[in-house]
Amino acid sequence: MKTTPRVFITVFLILISFVVLFPIIMVFINSFKGSLFISNAPFSMPVFEGNAASYVGLDNYFTGVKKINFFSAFGYSLWITVASVAGILIVSSMLAWYITRVKNKLNSIIYYCLVFSMIVPFQMVMFTVSKMANILHLDNPIGIIVIYIGFGCGMSTFMFAGFIKSIPLAMEEAAMIDGATPPQIFWHVIFPMLKSQAITIGILEIMWVWNDYLLPYLTIGTEYKTIPIAIQYLRGGYGAVDWGAMMAMLVLAMLPVIIFYMICQKHIIRGVLAGAVKG
Amino acid sequence: MEKTLKKYFALFALPGVICFLLAFLIPMFMGVFLSFCEFRNLADVEWVGIKNYISAFTIDKNYTHALWFTVKFTVVTVISINVLSFSLALLLTKGLKGTNIFRTIFFMPNLIGGIVLGWIWQVIINGVLLNYGQTIVSDPKYGFWGLVILMNWQNVGYMMVIYIAAIQNIPTDMLEAAEIDGAGYFRTLFQIKIPAVMPSITICLFMTLTNGFKLFDQNLALTAGAPAKQTEMLALNIYNTFYGRIGFEGVGQAKAVMFTIMVAVIALLQLRLTRSKEIEH
Structure with a gap:
């Protein structure tokens, strides 16, 4: 009786x-077909022989990689993601510790500004940020890290602060009595305790920075393409798209994400749950 | 402790504060100021009062259209994503074999970036419409429903993960008591399960709402607003006002300020609304 619905x-x-x-x-299958066959028969399997042969092997991959300089894009994406997320984690964990432990007006203003930044859509500041990046010479793969830290530190400081509040002061005070300075306390006592938080927050930030389009496009996009x-x-000038190269590049763009997911699945799911609590 | 730490502002807080000022706070205030000005670059700024805010609605009908399009899109996706993800979560908390594999698969699309997603779905939707001799840009309703499908595909798994965790946290004695009292499936669902996961529903509604309202990448890659800006959402409309033609930067900035206010108001309203519901139960 009960097994029927289970099977169903x-x-x-x-x-x-x-x-x-x-x-x-579908994208994977189509990446081995000629452009014409992708737009005319996207749901059919590649045909290997005869007049209607649509199989082109790895041609799409070669043209695509050459056309958009995929490996350089991959390099920029990887560098920007790794450096920004590392920067965000270090900077915001320090900031979170400082503003939760030192209670004064300035720190609560900083805290509320950070929380506020979490709900502001990027379009609000996209023009001024790109101008700012230009004026301050932050419009390069290194300067953009500063911008990402500034944008990312809202959510991550908020999440770190929430956790630090639950750490009893006694440990820090004991360390202080033993003669440790605040930097030593932070690196030897606090930071090790934030490890699992840092992984969670790091994953959320990685997912954001890796997939981000508009921020890098407006600040460094003409020279350095992620x-x-x-x-x-x-997408060509007049909407003309080389569909073959497009399919192949979509596969290459998804591949690192899927591999990352396979490796860190548990952490990613935990990150999602922790990220949801912030709402 | 606090006294000693206080002296270390420059070391602990300053790096974050500087980045935050440069990347967010200063641009934010500049943005608000510039929305009252006419400008093409930051060297040539002229105060014009609220003219930009009026122009946002009068230069063309695109902003109002984008607003309605976004509202419609958000309403549809908030409902569909939450209903689908909650239903899947119910199915995946029955203790069936392979639950974890299904969860893994359903969540996967969420990790793929908006631009990539937009192009993937453009091929699929065009492939389906090919049978009717149409493409996604032949009619705005294709673009609308295309975006809805895309958004569901991307977000259902994410919300489902949150709902699964919430359902698993319902105390089993509560469900057992209901069973002993002879409560049927739907009664248990509506009177025990849903009230018990209300905080998660709050979160998911909030997240789907802002996700829908702020959508940009997917919109750009799927239709880019075609045909004739009929599928342009608010974020894309603001972008096009800034960069589509020269001389409308002030109008774009005014639109962005209004957009920000809308997002902020919705976020606060929604939070308050669902929070008060939690207390009732």
Whole structure:
């Protein structure tokens, strides 16, 4: 009696899984087909022989990689993500510790400004930030790290602060009595305790920075292209798209994300749950 | 402790504060100021009062259209994403075999960036519409529903993960008591499960609402506003006002200020609304 609905539910979930995976699989299959066959028959499998042969092997990958300079884009994306997230974690954990432990007006103003920044959409500041980056010479792969730290520190300081509040003061005070200076206390007592928080926050920030389009596009996009910018550049001037190269590049863009997901799945899911609590 | 630490402002707080000032706070105030000015770059700024705010609605109908399009889109996606993700969460908390694999699969699309997603769905939707001799830009309703499907595909897994965690946290004795009292499936669902996960519903509603309202990348990659700006959402409209033609930067900034106020008001309202509901139960 009870097994019938169970089987039914499982079959249903398998169907949904197929629906969820279908777009990814489809892009993968199409990346081996000629451009014309992608736009004319996107749902058919590649044909290997005969007049209607649509299989082009890795051609799309070669043209795509060359066209948008994929490996340079990958390099910029990787560098910006790693450096920004590391910067955000260090800077915001220090800031969070300071503003939770030192209670004064200035610190609570800083705190509320940071919380406020979490709800402001990027369009509000996109023009002024890009001008600012230009004036201060932050419009390069190193300067953009400063901008990312500034943007990312709102959420991460908020999340770190929430956790630090729950750490009893006694440990820090004991360390202080033993003659430790605040930097020593921070690095040897506090920071090790923030480790799992840092992983969680780091994952949320990685997902944001890696996929971010508009910020890098407006600040460094004309000279240094990250993966999303490079992909968007495949759209030609008048809407002409090289669909073959596009499919191949979409596969290459998704690949690192999927690998990252396979490795850090547990942390990612935990990050999502922790990130949700902030609301 | 506090006294000693206080002296270390420059070491602990200053780096973050400087980055925050440069990347957010100063640009934010400059933005508010510039929304009352006419400018093309920061060297040539002229105060014009609230003219930009009026122009936002009078130069063309695009901003109002984008506003309605965004509102409609947000209403549809908030409902569909939450209903779908909650239903899936219910199915995945029945202790079936393979639950973890399904969860892993359903969550995956969320990690893929908006630009990549937009292009993926453009191919699929165009492929389907090909049978009717249409493309996604032939009619604004294709773009609208395309965006809705895309958004669901991306967000359902994410919200589902949050709902699963919430449902798993419902105390089992509460559910057992209901069963003993002879409560049916729907009664348990509406009178025990849903009230118990209300805080998560608050969070998910809030997140889907702001996600929908702030959508940009997906909009840009899927339709870029075509046909004739009919599928342009607020964020894209602001972007196009800034960079689409020269001389409208002030109007764009005024639109951005109004956009920010809308997002902030919605965020606060929604939070208050659902929070008060939690107390009632």
